[in-house]
Amino acid sequence: MIPPEFDYAAPATVAEALELLAEHGDEAKVLSGGQSLLPVLRMRLNAPGIIVDISRIEELKGVTEVGDAIRIGAGATYQDVLDSALVQEHLALLHTALKEVADEQIRHRGTVCGALAHADPAGDVGAPVLALEGRMVIQGPDGERTVDGADFFVDLFETAVGEGELLTAVEIPKHTGWGARYEKFVRVSHQWAIIGIAAAVRTEGGTIAEARVGLTNMGSTPLRARAVEEALVGQEATEEAVAQACAQVAEGTDPPSDLNGQADYRKHVAGVLTRRAVLAAAGA
């Protein structure tokens, strides 16, 4: 398939990238790994005037420790993040979820921040980042601002990144020692999640001290199941207790109905998988 004609620029710095975005306004699209943008272009679902390729900006690359958080630059691929010892040690939930992203080739091309900016609710990145209280770092003509997940994800494919702005990094607070599980429900392995449950749990003894639960593809944005998180606190990590705390996970969600399942089915499976994810994360 052949995309429609577009101009192309590969800035070397964030400043240059921002200049290009300012100059071209809504004609510009940002390219990082291209794993979502290129199919869209090739299917001619979008026809931007210019592609601003940020993949060569050195300052956006890498995974670093910033105080009590891990900073993932917009240039870091899924595989860069998977390979990061910092992520393995402090962000087990993100690490385990990224292993489920598409396939090897895509994980070496696609970027974590690209997926966040793309904001497909069926993507595997949004739910763990939301659950782990990641903060999106956005740069624009007026400087840098930081947005938390609840404000970042606005709607289907829509985020708080405004015209002329660039998502440059995500900073995720360390969750050292937390157990984690990402339950991705698919029919074939290379699919988007029909639904996914991201659960991180900190236990003290056999009791759940803290829990974080993010939901993939249960609405037009990634969701965080705060009520479930709260209900889990203080519970024994037993099947019965966890099941009870997770039973209402789908309440208030608005999952899609498509070839892979109707909304009511997705809601049902969410309950089952949340229980399983939390129990696994709790080591039960």
Add this chain to the structure above:
Amino acid sequence: MTAVDDRPQAASTHEVGRDRRRKEDQRLITGRTKWTDNHVLPGMLHLAMVRSPLAHARITGIDTTAARQAPGVIAVLTGEDVKDLQGSLPCAWPITEDQKAPPHPAIAVDRVAFSGEVVAVVAARSSAAARDAAELVDVDYEDLPAALDLRASAKDDILAHPDLGTNRSATWVFDSAEAGTGSSVEDAIAAADVVVEREFRQQRLIPAFMEPRSTVVDPTGEQFVMWSATQVPHILRLMLAMTLGVDEGKIRVIAPDVGGGFGGKLQVTPEEIITFLVARHTGKPCKWTETRSESLLSAHHGRDQWQKLTLAAQADGTVTGLKVELLADMGAYLGLVTPGVPILGAFMYNSIYKFPAYHFSCTNVFTNKTWTDAYRGAGRPEATFAIERIMDELALELGRDPMEVREQNWITHEEFPFTTVCGLEYDSGNYEAATERAKELFGYDELRAEQQRRRESGDRVQLGLGISTFTEMCGLAPSRVLGSLNYGAGGWEHASVRMLPTGKVEVITGSSAHGQGHETAWSQIVADQLGVPFEDVEVLHGDTQISHKGLDTYGSRSLVVGGQAVINAAKKVIEKARPLAAYQLEANPDDLEFRDGKFTVKGAGADQEGVGLAGLALAVFAAHDLPEGMEPSLDADATFDPVNFSFPHGTHLCAMEVDTETGATTMRSYVCVDDIGNVVNPLIVEGQVHGGLVQGIAQALWEEAVYDDQGTLVSGSFVDYTLPTTADTINFVTDRTTSPATSNDLGVKGVGEAGCIASTPAVVNAVLDAIRQFGVKDIVMPCTPERVWRAIQDGTAGAMSETAGAAAGHFAEGEPNQDPPGAGAAPAAGTTQEGGQA
């Protein structure tokens, strides 16, 4: 392997039976080969098709002005421009005298009958320019009601082709009482102790070959040369000549390396006709290569039937009759063999069982969907699925083990050759041997015990065992049989063997491979026949100027029919060489024997040198000293027409785990023991079996072409048409038993479709076996987690639920992020809310 082969082994079997690595793989795997799309010719134009987005509509106007003026555009043609040139795409298999069919234009002229039909073509200097200009072609449509549901369409509720007056194309009937091959089914049903009646759905599938279709036409020489990603270069050449009124001698068709077909490239396509017409119109070489989306949308689909079976049996489980009533969805048009596909299953529903009475009827129905045609197995998977499903249902009615009921009714090995209720003669087979081996490998009894334990403990994960004891008919086909079925051609195959002066051998086969490994297998066969090294055999195929005659590759026919043609030609070479050998050895030709590549004098001792074939080939090339009257050539042709089909069979056993909380299914183990007769190359056979299994399992669990209520293909990309990969499969346990075929010298039966035919019912039977305890009676394929879960929740009603006609929303219009989701950006996925299940 349980060998039941008592045939004498041929004298030289150095190569046949060896697991030779495929000689074609290096160039295929490394990409150092020429697919059709790799061909670049001087001055070549690129084509882009404009396709209808609507399932059924009148074309009220096409404005091509903007497209014609676009940069690089050389020509834009519509149906109006080519209506007197394009003829009607061929259907070679009118199944009845009174079959109804609409004309089948390559480019729609005044009406489109399915979403994806070509309405115009753009030729430009680059493929990008062609694609850009295609978007500028402005077509006005007047929407017409679309016939979409197969059963409703059979009642003519909405007509797919109003001028035809009906959607029913033809009804084909076989009745064993009328044919004199059995008794009356109605009598059997009336007298039966047990009558089992079931309806099964064969969902619509997409062949999804790896290499997209591509066609290049060069009109600049004395012959039009067409390269095409086709399974059938010979048939294509003939049909181009007949459809377009061009002399056959002025057309050369080349199928270069072709990346898979699965029946999907057994076609004469609109795009081939169009590329030819545009090349002739512009006088320039033209290339068309489809996108994956175009391929899923417009390359022919497969299956899509409703099957109603009525099985009569005695109280003791003996089957007494089988009645099969089919509705088959043709889609919008009849392709090359579309109407015959369900008929290829007509003689297979009785399968391995001794039904004394049989009745088959099939009504072919038009709808406003992509037309259907051959897809791996073509008719036989449908038959196998239905009979293997209903044998389980019979066992259930009787409260007996499904394997035991099969054993009671199958043809025992002592009964071969066996003439079936359809009049086919099964020449060889041993169902007991294959089943015994399969059960042993599977651990049937242990798994049954585990199943019982899980049931009793109420385990969340339940276990089910599925059986498929299948047979199929391969080796299309005896020409007289095809004639009796109104098929438009014969079923012979052609081969030539040429002895080169250097002693090397060229083999020309009319069976054009598209991934099967003919080059390797044919080399093994000829190496043994002529006693030459494997490496010295070069196999040529797929170019009608080199291989002038053939009927190509489909229906597991290549080895059984084409392989025998190769053997016959090789034998002729030996016989042509014999007089020269006798002349050189100063012996009587009848006193010579040929073995391991050389002639020796019988009884003259083991230390004689004899004369080798290579030396004889050189002598013939020089032609200086030949026996009086001998033609200076050892080359030989042969055309082989089989006298019977071959009948591979096997026993497939599948264990499925079902997560009763989510409906997710996981394959626990899969064992297949196939009897495909003798084997030329075990490695190629393994590849065919594994690939076939996955394709059949995919029908059971994953694949479905889904249309929405407007007739738009929803599963139009691999996001929604969930094709499995190796990551979704398990390690299969495969083995073979051997009852050689009697219809060819090699004793081979064909293996190209076996796995695909056998596996589907084994999987579905296993899933059902796991959840019948919850009152589930059936699950429509594919057995998605949602369907399985609903079946468990509320029995059959939920199990029959239709797949939601909406794509997942990953590639909605207006992506990616930062475009406010306006009207066009609404998620394709609906947001319908049902009551809170959680």
